[in-house]
Amino acid sequence: xxxxxxxxxxxxxxxxxxxxxxxxxxxxxxxxxxxxxxxxxxxxxxxxxxxxxxxxxxxxxxxxxxxxxxxxxxxxxxxxxxxxxxxxxxxxxxxxxxxxxxxxxxxxxxxxxx
Amino acid sequence: xxxxxxxxxxxxxxxxxxxxxxxxxxxxxxxxxxxxxxxxxxxxxxxxxxxxxxxxxxxxxxxxxxxxxxxxxxxxxxxxxxxxxxxxxxxxxxxxxxxxxxxxxxxxxxxxxx
Numbered sequence: 001x002x003x004x005x006x007x008x009x010x011x012x013x014x015x016x017x018x019x020x021x022x023x024x025x026x027x028x029x030x031x032x033x034x035x036x037x038x039x040x041x042x043x044x045x046x047x048x049x050x051x052x053x054x055x056x057x058x059x060x061x062x063x064x065x066x067x068x069x070x071x072x073x074x075x076x077x078x079x080x081x082x083x084x085x086x087x088x089x090x091x092x093x094x095x096x097x098x099x100x101x102x103x104x105x106x107x108x109x110x111x112x113x114x
Numbered sequence: 115x116x117x118x119x120x121x122x123x124x125x126x127x128x129x130x131x132x133x134x135x136x137x138x139x140x141x142x143x144x145x146x147x148x149x150x151x152x153x154x155x156x157x158x159x160x161x162x163x164x165x166x167x168x169x170x171x172x173x174x175x176x177x178x179x180x181x182x183x184x185x186x187x188x189x190x191x192x193x194x195x196x197x198x199x200x201x202x203x204x205x206x207x208x209x210x211x212x213x214x215x216x217x218x219x220x221x222x223x224x225x226x227x228x
Contacts (some may be wrong), residue, residue: 030126032123033215035218041221042120042218042219042220043158043203058215068140092157105157105158105159108156110155
């Protein structure tokens with residue numbers, strides 16, 4: 001089955017620790033995205049990557065870092081510099097040439113920083 | 115500055131009746147609009163979309179209407195079913211922007227009562 005996997009589903013970390021969220025896709029999509037959702041808020045773009053070894057900051061990139069060494073993988077690191085890291089994190093992917101509705105989302109990771 | 119606004123945080127509708135979810139936008143350079151449906155603790159799933167060159171798109175029980183002069187779009191669900199209960203996000207893509215780089219509204223929680 002093709003799709004996007006995010007692991008783990010729930011993650012707890014102590015304040016001041018860096019944590020890396022996993023995102024893997026087997027859809028052969030070129031572009032991948034990380035969003036953050038807070039209660040009562042829409043999805044806000046953190047980082048996106050349109051091709052391997054290249055990525056761009058989104059609207060709220062401060063305190064986050066990413067890498068794109070493989071087409072299938074786009075891990076997100078939440079660093080200790082992120083002031084409010086507790087949130088629901090969503091990874092998505094899309095084809096570069098397709099219509100915007102070809103964007104697929106993973107099931108999300110809920111990060112809680114204690 | 116919110117470019118995509120969903121001013122109703124919640125909507126309650128009786129089963130079998132019509133659900134109308136509204137979305138306003140401010141940027142006239144948006145050329146594609148989408149609706150996503152999201153259940154708790156899951157990633158959003160694509161529902162229906164419309165290009166800015168159209169004013170209506172229909173898919174089964176779901177119809178999206180676009181009024182460019184008013185910068186307003188709406189999603190009609192008829193008849194509404196209890197399984198439609200979810201959060202609905204309106205999203206928009208900028209002309210010339212990355213296919214997957216979408217700007218989301220804050221969402222409207224729809225509750226369909228049996």
